[in-house]
Amino acid sequence: MSIVNAVKGFYQILKAMAVTLKYFFTKPLTVQYPKEKIRLYPRFRGRHELQRRPDGLELCVGCGLCAAICPARAIYVEAAENTDEARYSATERYAGLYEINYTRCIFCGFCEEACPTGALKLGNEFALARASRGDLVMGKETLLQPATPHAIILED
Amino acid sequence: MEVLVNVTIDGQQVSVRAGTTILDAAKQLGIPIPTFCYYAKLVGIGACRMCLVEVEKMRGLQTACTTKVQEGMVVRTNTPEVVQTRQGMLEFLLTNHPLDCPICDKGGECDLQDQVFQFGGTVSRYVEEKRHKAKAKPLGPFVMKDEERCILCRRCIRFLEEWPGDPELDAFERGRNTVVDTFYGRPLTSPFSGNVIDLCPVGALTSIPFRFKARSWELKRTPSICTLCGAGCNLTLDAKANRLLRAVGRENPDVNDEWLCDRGRFGQDYVRSDQRLTSPLIRKDGQLQPATWDEALAFAARRIQDIAQTANPDVVAAVGSARASNEANYLLQKWARAVVGTNNVDFAGRPADGFAPLSSVTAPLRAGVVVLLGVDPLGDAPMVDLWIRRAALTKGTRVVAIGPKRPVVSRYGVWLGCRPGTESAVLAALLHLLARDERVQAPAKADLAGWTKDYAPDRVAEATGVSVQALKQAADFLAAKGSPLVLYGGGADLSPVRDLLALLGGEAGYLAPKPNAWGALLMGVAPDRYPGGASVEDAKARDSFGKQWDARLSPRKGLALADMLAGCREGIVQAMLVVESDLVREHPAAAEALRTLRFLVVVDQFLTATAELADVVLPSAAPSETDGTFLNLAKRLQRAAQATYPPKGVRPAWRVIADLVDAAQGKDKKRGAESHWDYETAAEIWREITRGVPVCRECTYETIGTAGWQPESAAEKVKPVPFAVEYPVAPEGYPLTLAAGQALFPKATPARYSPALAPVLWGDVLLVHPKDAEGRGIKTGDAVRVASARGAVELKARLTDEVVPGCVWACLESVAALLEAPDKATHVKLSRS
Structure with missing residues (x-):
């Protein structure tokens, strides 16, 4: 009996070592982040980006539908009114305050679906670690794309 | 006898009163019929065609909101034809209605959104360019109009016609170019204009102060009441992120139906004013400087204790407020009586002995004639003004206004313009006429005819400046209509009023301009009364309250406010605690008197003119930031609920008083069962109040609920008594009389701190009759100097025939320093400065 068991055990070891050896000779999956870039799928949902119109005006009108749909209550919007002197969006209203709390966000993408103007897109940015919780509440200065320059092209 | 008719709606039988519309009958069965222009409290016009239903044997579809039911009528509300017509109507509306819901303030509470969702089709066949009209066009200081969104339901037009009787809006142009607008583009000035915002079924009329502040679903909604006048209108306070953003009318047929005046609707934002106090202040080196709560409370408690011990407790006085809740007022008088040991408690605007509350805010609806005795309800209690207008428009109620300033509602009757202080004489002249009128039937008539023989109209006219013709017209209204409702103000002489009631029946009531005048009185904020009304000289009541408060109570009556x-x-009063009362702006001589005090503590939301004189200022929470109960001008007990938390560093007034007691007893005192000052919530104070005040015994915060609670009160039987009227005599050098009142948007605390009301606040304006201005070379806009024997102030003149010749009128808060007494007209001289 003991000999049969010993042979069986040796066979199991060989089988396991074969798996190990196989991966020993294949190309490793590990990415040397951050030296190497990570490949993302096209529909990866990362940090939000607030889009602009081609003329530079913000697409967001501060309607708050993203905040309404958000299952994690991560978004806070306070609207404000455009004036002729300070125009941020094409309509009467724009987002005076737009904040996403990344300690709460679950990246479900409902906000993107709810957005009536296509202003909100979940981008590819995933490196969201910060030194403090406060830094994880991001406002328009971070979310608005392109973040710089804040150029606004006015009509003639 | 009412006639019932049987109708069948969607196969269900129902019996309703004859004259009911199909829509109301369907409502009784719980069958929904969509509507836009229909509004239960406005006359139906069938303009929007949304409520079309099929009626057997009638050609075409019928509007449910205007078609009356008839015996045997068979109605169907869900046939394919009706459903398709609704979809068609909605598609038509949407051809021109912009789909800018994401930026529309009505989004989320919009009738059009809801009904398209429920009854509309799925696609629009309209691909052409929509009609374009003016967007974001302000209609006055509060209402923003978006013409593109208007669906022409005419609710706003009808409201202004049918309730306040200010037909300022109408539809102009024709067809698809129709717009709702004011005449000649004038601003909307109705004092009740804000209601059209609530009425608008779409986002065509929105609120300017609330513009883009929040979406409807983000708001935390708290049913509460308005505390900006004595009416106590029911409203809902909407807050987002602990910021009070808007007030919306809440239905209560016994108070405000569902309407609000513009002061109540837009003035609530004073709590967000950047002038709010957020830290206690202590006077150091002559300047008020921020301090911590512990420091300020300990200092105030120690100083008051020192002054009371070195002299006697009666040099300390406490001033409550008709602006503060019952809970704060109760604790204040408990502090004065049980901790300090004095009965020196009072408040400004305490209803005088013999004053009665109104039977209800809606009392004008039951009156034949509303007699305004020197008051203008538009300033003192705008909701009463609205009910007078409604009564005049729907029931033909007449208004007889007696006083130096013409109230707006006198357009529904007659204004007996008389010099201030002669209102009783004018009323006596009316009694003279009525006692000799054969239409009047009353047992006391013969007596009255004798008593009033000295008040023949022509003699009174000469002495008071009223016109004989107007007197006769007013007497005619009273004799023809009967059942008068007499509304009087603080300084009224009630003897002629009693006679009027004895002659004609009806009721009389004090038009309390502050939210809690009756409550503060009931809570015992009076020098001679305990909570509930028992006299301080009554040994049994004193024992009972002494036992409850665990203190020896003083048997001596205290000082009234004027005596304080x-x-x-004279040093009779040396220290004072003033809670939420801006004495300097409402009581003559307060400023100089308070300056002579050794120690003054003021608890208030703002650094008011009174607080500026204080040695310690303690910031308190507004009624919307804590719980509290208020007794309105009809003695209806209502709850002002907490809608937001107070700003950091601010405590409710009741907690400030309790903390002051704790500070006086020192830190070593253990907080426990033996302390009478451990209140965690306002409800605990209310429970204690109910133990001492018999009227409220059965009443808890739960039974008051959101609708309020009206204690039963028996009407007082009036007996006529002979009276004599004294005509005021102008002293040498002071030819004019100054009358003070309240404006719709007064510069009084707290309305003066509201950002939304700032553009419409009544400035330091003096109304002058052109006749008086002529000789002095005064024109509208000129700076003028008004001087009485007490002092002088500078105001801006406005020439108007709203005041009688010989009289000038200004808001109480601008001329308080000149008056002899808060409710007394004062002789002044006027000159250009």
Whole structure:
């Protein structure tokens, strides 16, 4: 009996070592982040980006539908009114305050679906670690794309 | 007898009163019929065609909101034809309605959104360019109009016609170019204009102060009441992120139906004013400087204790407020009586002995004639003004206004313009006429005819400046209509009023301009009364409250407010605690009296003119930031609920008083069962109040609920008594009389701190009759100097025939320093400065 068991055990070891050896000779999956870039799928949902119109005006009108749909209550919007002197969006209203709390966000993408103007897109940015919780509440200065320059092209 | 008719709606049988519309009958069965222009409290016009239903044997579809039911009528509300017509109507509306819901303030509470969702089709066949009209066009200071969104339901037009009787809006142009607008583009000035915002079924009329502040679903909604006048209108306070953003009318047929005046609707934002106090202040080196709560409370408690011990407790006085809740007022008088040991408690605007509350805010609806005795309800209690207008428009109620300033509602009757202080004489002249009128039937008539024989109209006219013709017209209204409702103000002489009631029946009531005048009185904020009304000289009541408060109570009556202020200069009063009362702006001589005090503590939301004189200022929470109960001008007990938390560093007034007691007893005192000052919530104070005040015994915060609670009160039987009227005589050098009142948007605390009301606040304006201005070379806009024997102030003149010749009128808060007494007209001289 003991000999049969010993042979069986040796066979199991060989089988396991074969798996190990196989991966020993294949190309490793590990990415040397951050030296190497990570490949993302096209529909990866990362940090939000607030889009602009081609003329530079913000697409967001501060309607708050993203905040309404958000299952994690991560978004806070306070609207404000455009004036002729300070125009941020094409309509009467724009987002005076737009904040996403990344300690709460679950990246479900409902906000993107709810957005009536296509202003909100979940981008590819995933490196969201910060030194403090406060830094994880991001406002328009971070979310608005392109973040710089804040150029606004006015009509003639 | 009412006639019932049987109708069948969607196969269900129902019996309703004859004259009911199909829509109301369907409502009784719970069958929904969509509507836009229909509104239960407005006359139906069938303009929007949304409520079309099929009626057997009638050609075409019928509007449910205007078609009356008839015996045997068979109605169907869900046939394919009706459903398709609704979809068609909605598609038509949407051809021109912009789909800018994401930026529309009505989004989320919009009738059009809801009904398209419920009854509309799925696609629009309209691909052409939509009609374009003016967007974001302000209609006055509060209402923003978006013409593109208007669906022409005419609710706003009808409201202004049918309730306040200010037909300022109408539809102009024709067809698809129709717009709702004011005449000649004038601003919307109705004092009740804000209601059209609530009425608008779409986002065509929105609120300017609330513009883009929040979406409807983000708001935390708290049913509460308005505390900006004595009416106590029910409203909902909407807050987002602990910021009070808007007030919306809440239905209560016994108070405000569902309407609000513009002061109540837009003035609530004073709590967000950047002038709010957020830290206690202590006077150091002559300047008020921020301090911590512990420091300020300990200092205030120690100083008051020192002054009371070195002299006697009666040099300390406490001033409550008709602006503060019952809970704060109760604790204040408990502090004065049980901790300090004095009965020196009072408040400004305490209803005088013999004053009665109104039977209800809606009392004008039951009156034949509303007699305004020197008051203008538009300033003192705008909701009463609205009910007078409604009564005049729907029931033909007449208004007889007696006083130096013409109230707006006198357009529904007659204004007996008389010099201030002669209102009783004018009323006596009316009694003279009525006692000799054969239409009047009353047992006391013969007596009255004798008593009033000295008040023949022509003699009174000469002495008071009223016109004989107007007197006769007013007497005619009273004789023809009967059942008068007499509304009087603080300084009224009630003897002629009693006679009027004895002659004609009806009721009389004090038009309390502050939210809690009756409550503060009931809570015992009076020098001679305990909570509930028992006299301080009544040994049984004193024992009972002494036992409840665990203290020996003083048997001596305290000083009334006027005596307190007079006593300040003589050292009879040396320290004072003033809670939420801006005495300087509403009581003559307060400023100089308070300056002579050794120690003054003021608890208020703002650094008011009174707080500026204080040695310690303690910031308190507004009624919307804590719980509390208020007793309105009809003695209806209502709850002002907490809608937001107070700003950091601010405590409710009741907690401030309790903390002051704790500070006086020192830190070593253990907080436990033996302390009478451990209140965690306002409800605990209310429970204690109910133990001492018999009227409220059965009443808890739960039974008051959101609708309020009206204690039963028996109407007082009036007996006529002979009276004599004294005509005021102008002293040498002071030819004019100054009358003070309240404006719709007064510069009084707290309305003066509201950002939304700032553009419409009544400035330091003096109304002058052109006749008086002529000789002095005064024109509208000129700076003028008004001087009485007490002092002088500078105001801006406005020439108007709203005041009688010989009289000038200004808001109380601008001329308080000139008056002899808060409710007394004062002789002044006027000159250009």
